Amino acid sequence: MTRIADLPASEYVLPGNRACAGCGIGIGLRAITKALDGRVVMTVPASCLTVLGGMYPTTSVELPWINVAFPSTAAAAAGAAAGLRAMGKADDMTVLAMAGDGGTGDIGIQALSGAAERNDDFIYLCYDNEAYMNTGTQRSGLTPQGARTTTTWSGKHENPKDLPRIMEAHGIPYVASTSAAYPTDVYDKVVKARGIHGLRYIHMNTPCPSGWSFDPKDTVRLGKLAVECGIVVLYEVEGGVFRLTGRSAQLAKSGKPLTPVAEYIATQGRFKSMTTEAIADVQEWVDGRWAGYVERNSAE
Numbered sequence: 001m002t003r004i005a006d007l008p009a010s011e012y013v014l015p016g017n018r019a020c021a022g023c024g025i026g027i028g029l030r031a032i033t034k035a036l037d038g039r040v041v042m043t044v045p046a047s048c049l050t051v052l053g054g055m056y057p058t059t060s061v062e063l064p065w066i067n068v069a070f071p072s073t074a075a076a077a078a079g080a081a082a083g084l085r086a087m088g089k090a091d092d093m094t095v096l097a098m099a100g101d102g103g104t105g106d107i108g109i110q111a112l113s114g115a116a117e118r119n120d121d122f123i124y125l126c127y128d129n130e131a132y133m134n135t136g137t138q139r140s141g142l143t144p145q146g147a148r149t150t151t152t153w154s155g156k157h158e159n160p161k162d163l164p165r166i167m168e169a170h171g172i173p174y175v176a177s178t179s180a181a182y183p184t185d186v187y188d189k190v191v192k193a194r195g196i197h198g199l200r201y202i203h204m205n206t207p208c209p210s211g212w213s214f215d216p217k218d219t220v221r222l223g224k225l226a227v228e229c230g231i232v233v234l235y236e237v238e239g240g241v242f243r244l245t246g247r248s249a250q251l252a253k254s255g256k257p258l259t260p261v262a263e264y265i266a267t268q269g270r271f272k273s274m275t276t277e278a279i280a281d282v283q284e285w286v287d288g289r290w291a292g293y294v295e296r297n298s299a300e
């Protein structure tokens with residue numbers, strides 16, 4: 001596993017951008033673009049990521065970046081990949097479609113599913129800040145149970161969609177789950193994905209101080225706490241073979257109980273209307289998923 005000190009010094013996400021202080025997206029994007037060594041064409045729909053990228057004529061990223069209509073991120077990426085192939089540049093450049101949880105799991109899922117079924121040649125990276133943040137925190141299909149948003153005033157009632165699992169069901173060559181709180185885990189997964197052809201899907205948790213209501217200094221601490229609790233699990237599925245990675249692999253190997261989800265829930269204002277029963281419900285859901293991951297990890 002790559003160490004922070006070994007990450008390339010090259011920077012494609014420049015200092016100073018329009019994202020909120022402490023935003024997890026910038027941390028993740030730095031690691032992603034280092035892994036692609038700037039040899040990338042991005043397709044990006046409306047989101048906090050476009051805010052981070054900046055408004056014409058100024059930008060905080062030194063990359064070819066195409067802003068596309070909301071549902072078409074994967075379709076635009078498929079077109080860009082076909083264009084590179086026609087120009088004989090497919091081995092030299094990677095196409096990266098990058099969108100939020102709303103833009104991926106709700107609005108863009110049909111184009112993404114179609115591209116996965118065709119096994120189009122690009123990386124799709126969903127950064128998951130767990131709501132429609134750019135428009136002021138509305139619920140998405142990936143918002144966790146109990147989270148208060150402007151469309152779920154008393155807390156969301158449903159558990160989030162398991163998008164990596166949905167993508168895995170398409171039989172694509174590479175699926176991974178990672179967290180911006182672990183930039184080297186992000187980096188290693190993007191490096192691996194870069195070396196594979198076909199549709200590669202990476203799901204990256206990105207803590208959001210504004211929408212989750214926590215102090216911007218705690219972004220990495222909270223991202224790591226989500227992994228300690230098993231709410232976010234670091235893993236990859238390569239050629240159909242499942243493997244826990246990084247801190248999640250260590251936790252599974254230790255065999256010790258995970259940190260209770262109540263500790264994570266207590267750190268964020270968005271969960272403040274959760275009852276003891278609702279927290280117990282989430283704990284049960286997390287325990288069931290974690291047991292499944294551990295079993296799969298040891299079986300494969």
Ligand SMILES: Cc1ncc(C[n+]2csc(CCOP(=O)(O)OP(=O)(O)O)c2C)c(N)n1
Nearest residue numbers: 046047048070100101102103131132133134
């Ligand atoms: C077709 C369309 N519908 C709605 C919008 C308004 N809109 C812009 S950004 C956004 C939220 C996107 O949420 P997500 O994909 O999770 O990204 P985030 O803002 O959280 O980074 C919405 C609803 C739009 N630009 N285009």
Ligand code: SF4
Nearest residue numbers: 019020023048133208
């Ligand atoms: S609202 Fe959240 S995701 Fe969006 S820029 Fe601010 S911190 Fe980042």
Ligand SMILES: [Mg+2]
Nearest residue numbers: 100101131132
């Ligand atoms: Mg979002």
